[in-house]
Amino acid sequence: MNPLLMAEAIRVTFFARKGLLGSVPVPALDGVSLKVGEGETVAVVGESGSGKTTLARVCLRLLSPTSGQVRFGGVDITRLGQAELGWFRRRAQGIFQDPFSSLDPYMTVFDAVAEPLIVHGERGVKHRAEMVYQALEEVGLAPTAELSRKYPHQLSGGQRQRAAAARALILRPELIIADEPVSLLDASSRAEILYLFRKLQRQRGLAFLYITHDLSTARHFSDRIAVMRQGRVVETGPTGEVIAHSSHPYTRALLQAVPQPDPANRFRERRVSF
Numbered sequence: 568m569n570p571l572l573m574a575e576a577i578r579v580t581f582f583a584r585k586g587l588l589g590s591v592p593v594p595a596l597d598g599v600s601l602k603v604g605e606g607e608t609v610a611v612v613g614e615s616g617s618g619k620t621t622l623a624r625v626c627l628r629l630l631s632p633t634s635g636q637v638r639f640g641g642v643d644i645t646r647l648g649q650a651e652l653g654w655f656r657r658r659a660q661g662i663f664q665d666p667f668s669s670l671d672p673y674m675t676v677f678d679a680v681a682e683p684l685i686v687h688g689e690r691g692v693k694h695r696a697e698m699v700y701q702a703l704e705e706v707g708l709a710p711t712a713e714l715s716r717k718y719p720h721q722l723s724g725g726q727r728q729r730a731a732a733a734r735a736l737i738l739r740p741e742l743i744i745a746d747e748p749v750s751l752l753d754a755s756s757r758a759e760i761l762y763l764f765r766k767l768q769r770q771r772g773l774a775f776l777y778i779t780h781d782l783s784t785a786r787h788f789s790d791r792i793a794v795m796r797q798g799r800v801v802e803t804g805p806t807g808e809v810i811a812h813s814s815h816p817y818t819r820a821l822l823q824a825v826p827q828p829d830p831a832n833r834f835r836e837r838r839v840s841f
Contacts, residue, residue: 570638571742571774572603572626572659577635579621579798595621596632597798601776603742608768608775610789610806612782612821618798619778623746626776627661628652639742657687660735664747666727670719670734676703677715680734687738702733706763725756729763736767746778761788783825786810794818 579596596618603609611619624630626637628644637645644655663669670679680699689695703711706729719727728748735743745764749757761784767773779785785792786806793803794817802815813819 569605570602571605571607571640572601572776573636573638574599574601574622574626575636575638576600577622577625577637578633579618579625579630580633594798596625598635599795599798599800601626601793601800601803603774603776605741606768606772606774607791608777608789609791609793610777610779610785611793611795612779612785613795614780614821616797617795619780619795620746621798622795623661623744623776623778627659627744628655629661653687657738658740659742659744660738660740662728662731662735662743662745662748664750666724666731667719669731670727672719675716675718676708676722676730679719679730680715680737683734683738698737699733702737703730705736705767706730706733707759708733723756724752725759728752728756728760732760732763732767736771739771740773742774742776744776744778747780748777749784750779750781757784764788781825782810782821794821 577596577599578594581593581595582590583593585591599618599622601609601622611622613619621630625632628637632645635645636643639655639659644652674682677699680702681695684695684698699715700711703715708714708726708729714722714726722730749760752760764775765788768775777785777789789806791804792806792809793800794809794815795801796817802809802813802818809818810822813822
C-alpha cells in the first residue's frame, strides 16, 4: 500500500506565560511518526491532552511543526506557504468535532457547502449547484432541497455533521482527517455517521485519519491504530492485533475503560450515597 500521508519525527512546542515577561516551553508532540496509506483508515487514540488534535492540525497544515516533516503524496509540505498549498487543500480535507462551530452560522447549508468550490475557482453557478446537491445527497441529508436552505442552528447535530461532511467531500479529496467527528452525537447518530464514512470510503477509495478517544469506534472503523500518550505514540499496529494483544499498559488501561454492555446490571442493587 502506497503511503499517502507521512508524518516523520513531528515535534510541536508551545510557550505558556510565566510571570510578567517570562515563558515556559510546553511540548505538545514529541517525535511523532505516522503514515496513512491510500484508502486506509488509521485511528489515533488517546485521552484529552495526549496531542491527537495537534497532530491532526499539523497533518492538515493548519499548524506548522517545530521540527519534523510532513509529506503528502511524496511531496514535502512542511514549510510550504499558504499560497503554495492550494493543490493540497483540494486533496486533503478536515471534519471537526463540533459542526456548529465549524459551519458559519450566517450561511445556509447550500452556501457553506458551495464555499470550497468558489475558493478553488469553480465559477459556473449551475454546475456549482449541481455539485452541492449531489454532495448533500451522498451524505444522506434529505430532503435535500429543503435542508439546503436552512441555517446550522435549524439542524440537528447529526444533520450538521452530515453538512460538514458534504463540504469536506465536495472537492473530491483523497484524505479526510476527522477529529472526534462523532463525540458530540448520540449513539444512533454516531453509528449512522461512521457507517456513512465507511460507505463513502468504499465508493471513493478515501483514506481516513480518524482522531478519537473512543476505542470502541476505532475498533470497528479503523485498519490500524496508533495510541498516543503525552505527545508520543506508545503503541501502533493493526487494529485487531492492538485490541487483542496490546503490549503497552496505557493501551490496556484504555481498553479496560471501555464500557461493556451487561443486561444483568439492571437487576443489581445500586447503592447511592450523598
